[in-house]
Amino acid sequence: MKKKLCFGLLGCLLALSALLLTTPSAFAHEKRNVGKYTFVVGFLEEPAYANAKNGLDLTICDGNICNYTMKDGVKVVANPVENAEQSLKAEVSQGGAQPMALTLGARFGNPGKYAAYFLPTAEGAYTFHIYGTLNGQKIDEKFTSGPNTFGETQKLATYPSSSTNTASTDDNAALTQQLKDAQASAQTATTLGIAGIVVGLAGIVLAAVAFTRKPRVTSADAQKESIESLRG
Structure with a gap:
């Protein structure tokens, strides 16, 4: 019985040694x-x-x-x-x-x-x-590196998944584009507003110039026009 046990242990040791020697x-x-x-x-x-x-x-x-x-x-x-x-x-x-x-x-x-x-x-x-x-x-x-030298680099598990990261990146890109569009619209509105103010001021200036250049009617001219209207 003891001999069988010894042989069994010896066989296990040999198998373990072979496994260690053959496993990289x-x-x-x-x-x-x-x-x-x-x-x-x-x-x-x-x-x-x-x-x-x-x-x-x-x-x-x-x-x-x-x-x-x-x-x-x-x-x-x-x-x-x-x-x-x-x-x-x-x-x-x-x-x-x-x-x-x-x-x-x-x-x-x-x-x-x-x-x-x-x-x-x-x-x-x-x-x-x-x-x-x-x-x-x-x-x-x-x-x-290789099977008989030292280990090659492996892929590292990622978390969260790349699909989540991609979706997040897409959302950020869309938000950034929306902000850019809003800024562009605001800039356009500002430009148009300034242009309107300039046009309005120009109109006021032209009206003022026209008013100052209008010929004045003297009292003599007014009396003459009144007499002519009575004759007519």
């Missing part, structure tokens, strides 16, 4: 030996999502393996390569877009670890290009 990690980084150094590359935040802040996560170890130790309760690299940001450069590319230069910086309290922040805006595979020199050794390596 969702939080994987690519580890690569580059000359006398080891580079570990991936996204800072994994899984990575489009339109969510992320960045390049780079670890550089001295030797063909990265050793770790505990320091103040934190797991840190025991054989780090420090100050690499002074001689290395990095850029990121996606699809057919032009590569974008990244600002590589050392991570505080994590010797041998470096980061470069950016906002991935598309889903799919990204490539990190790291180049320059490291203690006299030329470095020119590209790391591309």
Whole structure:
């Protein structure tokens, strides 16, 4: 009975080990030996999502393996390569877009670890290009996300739905157009009102001029007209 139990436990352990070995990690980084150094590359935040802040996560170890130790309760690299940001450069590319230069910086309290922040805006595979020199050794390596390296960016669920956002945008656009039309109508009315006032003032001025130019009738003329009317 004990032998059967032992064999059963051993079989479960073997099956679990096989499952772990054959299932790709969702939080994987690519580890690569580059000359006398080891580079570990991936996204800072994994899984990575489009339109969510992320960045390049780079670890550089001295030797063909990265050793770790505990320091103040934190797991840190025991054989780090420090100050690499002074001689290395990095850029990121996606699809057919032009590569974008990244600002590589050392991570505080994590010797041998470096980061470069950016906002991935598309889903799919990204490539990190790291180049320059490291203690006299030329470095020119590209790391591309994929099933056997590190995770690609995924679509992030949105809320509220895009249809709601679209409707809201359409409503705002319609309201803006209505305001513009109202402003245009008010401007037209103001212009017409001013024109009417100008025309009215012009009429008053012309009437005043005509009145002042009307010939005056003297008393002699009036008497003469009266006599002529009596004769007639």
